[in-house]
Amino acid sequence: MTAETAEILSFEEAMEKFDPVLGFEVHVELNTRTKMFSSAPNAFGDTPNTNVTPVDLGLPGVLPVINRVAVESSIKIGLALNCKIAERCHFARKNYFYPDTPKNFQTSQYDEPIAYDGSIDIELADGTVFTIEIERAHMEEDAGKLTHMGGSTGRIQGAEFSLVDYNRAGVPLVEIVTKPIVGAGERAPELAKAYVAAIREIVKNLGVSDARMERGNVRCDANVSLKPKGQEKFGTRTETKNVNSLRAVEHAVRYEIQRHAAVLDAGGTITQETRHWHEDTRSTTAGRPKSDADDYRYFPEPDLVPVVTDDAWIEKLRSELPEPPAARRKRLQADWGYSDAEFRDVVNAGVMDSIEETVAAGVKPATARKWWMGEISRRAKVADLEPAELGVTPALIVELQGLIDSGKINDKLSREVLDGVLAGEGTPTEVVAQRGLEVVSDDGALLEAIDGALAAQPDVADKIRGGKLQAVGAIVGGVMKATRGQADAGRVRQLILERLGVEG
């Protein structure tokens, strides 16, 4: 920890004294083929300054042209967030000098966003639902990327020179801005994470963004302020910039609450400023002072004509929207008859889609859950993969379960069959044949094994004859051992009882 580290109050104490107010600005990079205002490819990870046209470099004489697909993606995001869509809106210029911004202004929407006045329900882990009001979702362009060289920290301080890559300059962004979120209380950090997770899920589900936070496709600026319990007026806020993982969002909000609480509790005042999040120390440090009077000299972008929408266009886009993730979850849980806890586990394990496909292939929901949450998840964990990445197909599960249901194999054998299939030994049926895993269904062979087991444990046999049916397990165990597990345990039990003349 550095000397910059601030005093913080314990979260519990902070919550006793203050109510947090949150606000989020989430930037979503759209996955359009080309950039917001040029025909340059919108692609990640290419050689620096190759995905650029004269427009992206801001060369003299160039003019922007709006990417229609980006507008449609933005409208879809607006619709998914239950926003109103502007009938007419324009772009503005946000003027500031910075070398990652080729024109020294950013073309962005200012007073006329494409989407506004929306809301989204956020469900926390225990099922509590918070409604978060969306103030606006507006279109803008991303900046280039600076790399500071020659210093030890990679930051601009101490660097000898900086390199700039304009491949990202002009990539379409949608900035989603919430209204102030009040009343989350101690759930604030959890809500922060859930909100960003929900936005990421929505844009991914819409197919408008790759939504990979580690690549900066979804970036969150988290605003935090505190007000003493019972006070209406909001306190001074800080804006923690570029918190780029879900876990970091939760931690950053928690940290800022604790830091604010310590300052306020000691009679100090919060400086309105941006803060930088440091994953290593899980703390924030001061950025630049930010005031509401930041002067970007906004004015309407004269090189672009207004974006005009009409009902037919919006309704066409609305009809193309996929089912919202939350609604889909609700429907699937009801269809499958899972308990809340079961369903939450399924979602958290990331196997909901796989179960849906498996059920669609004809497997009972409970059975599908057993497979995906059990054997498949276990193997995925060992292999350090997502369950869906193991290569288990719904058809495979249908076939495996069919073998069990017909009595050809039992549960224990089915695990071996799965191993064989995943090892590339063929279909489940082929694995059963090749490994000789079929259950012993020949009663003659079973009776021989039963007789052997009864003879080996005459005292147990007597107990069973005496009515102690729970003792049957020991004999079943002996038979299973003798058949190397390849027997149907139910059938074995039935034959034992018949052999001893006991009513099951």
Added chain:
Amino acid sequence: MSDLTRLSAAQLAEKLTSREISAVETVQAHLDRIGEVDPAINAFLHVNTDEALRVASEVDKERSLGDAMHPLAGVPIAVKDLIVTKGQPTTAGSKILEGWHSPYDATVVRRLRDAKMPILGKTNLDEFAMGSSTEHSAYGPTRNPWDLERIPGGSGGGSAAAVAAFEAPLALGTDTGGSIRQPGAVTGTVGVKPTYGGVSRYGAIAMASSLDQIGPVTRTVLDSAMLHEVIGGHDPHDSTSLTDPVGALVEAARNADVKGMRIGVIKELQGEGYQEGVQARFNEALDLLRQAGADVVEVSCPNFKYALGAYYLIMPSEASSNLAKYDGVRFGLRVVPDGAPTIERVMGATRAAGFGDEVKRRIILGTYALSAGYYDAYYGSAQKVRTLIQRDFDAAFTQADVLISPTAPTTAFKLGEKLDDPLAMYLNDVATIPANMAGVPGISVPGGLSDGLPVGIQFLAPARQDARLYRAGAALETLLENTWGGPLLAQAPEIAGVK
């Protein structure tokens, strides 16, 4: 002087098409003329000798093979150095772009190349088109061919002087507040500002995006129409470009008749502040038009008196943002101050050294007008004035098919005369600015001489009705040339100092 340089573009086109003359000899004649007079005029910042001759020889070859070609193929043209051209420097008249070569062609340049028109070179201008005299060029002033001690107008003084001095039959200009029409007026040439959006701005270095427009600079109205048809029409690279077809402009110029045409004299753009000789030529033009059967009426545009003030808020506001990109990071001049300079200091030093005083003046004005707390009072109010000017035009065009006024209040003034008085300089554009504010098209045609210096007459038409300008302009041109016994430029003195 070669006869070829005295021909209009239309005449050259005819002789080239019939193969009476070759494109190479046409281009060479103009290059020779440039070599002869440009040391005195300084219209050209760059002469594109090799490429122009190469294109001309291609034209001659293709014509000899009987290939169908554009009528203007082989007719040379000069391009204002605010318009980017591959293979030649583009400076915008500024030190900050000295030595810069554009990697792409402006749309209008691409269209010239498609028509196989050899580009003679790049013409001088006030830095970033900011000025009315071409004295604000970082590469020295251009001189008026009628009197080398006088200004050729601005910002497009280079294009107008090149055409007036027979260095080029055609040129391209840009007009933000009069930069095509006012130089046309003071050099005795024709200049057209098309309807906003009628010609693509892609590749025209922006001063004020909502006002800028590229247009023709020529010696005859017909030549302007021919050039306008080449450069006009929709361009997907310019979002503000109109989707309308460019229209039958050449036909309109050939159909030079004002009989029954309602011509509105703008009450507010004459009288006080207009030189006596200018007013006299204007009144004579009105008489001629009446005699030719035009219905000359008076119209009032009461809000035009606010146009200049509003223009000097909107134009610098947009310019302050458009010129932010000149920072030494990606292209052009970079000045690295001593010590361990930060990027802010490099940007500051580059802009301090690279921009001239007039550019700095407008950047400061615009930055101030857009700043928080002043935006509504300045930029916001100016936009409201713009709406009022638009309404004045709407009302006037219910009474008249075209409007008419002097193009500029005075004839060419002397070099240096207004250099230290920006407000006096700005007043030159009082009659041309309203058209830019409303996006309507305008043309300036020669209206005769006052004390031996050219006077311009301006027609204005409703948006998208550029054809009316060519009809009215060509009619007045014919009427006046009949009284002069030939083109006005035939009366221009031989350029002094040229042997």
